[in-house]
Amino acid sequence: MTDNNELAGSPEPVPESLRILAVYLERSLDKATSIVMMRHTTDACTVYVGDPENSREDLKQIGTITIPVANGILESTSSGANTVQIDGQVYRFVRSFAQVGGMAAVVFSTN
Numbered sequence: 001m002t003d004n005n006e007l008a009g010s011p012e013p014v015p016e017s018l019r020i021l022a023v024y025l026e027r028s029l030d031k032a033t034s035i036v037m038m039r040h041t042t043d044a045c046t047v048y049v050g051d052p053e054n055s056r057e058d059l060k061q062i063g064t065i066t067i068p069v070a071n072g073i074l075e076s077t078s079s080g081a082n083t084v085q086i087d088g089q090v091y092r093f094v095r096s097f098a099q100v101g102g103m104a105a106v107v108f109s110t111n
Contacts, residue, residue, distance in 0.1 A: 017072025035108040056101035
């Protein structure tokens, strides 16, 4: 388990990027679906909730994050199964990649 509150025995602050991811993961848990992150411009990623196997129009846009935040999320997680602790809450999810409407997407699935 990656414990971002206590790595290598010393307290370490949770990166803001993981706090932002936690907010989106909570929304995906509420909807029992996935978080889909797609880069539409050179300075921002759009965040959606929904099934990435459906069309892009079926996804619901829930936010926009900056590229540094998106990169922080990617650097703090890995492809495949992840378990991270963010501010005392444990999140288990799978990070994968998909094509949605011909665009590359990063998918965070909690179910």
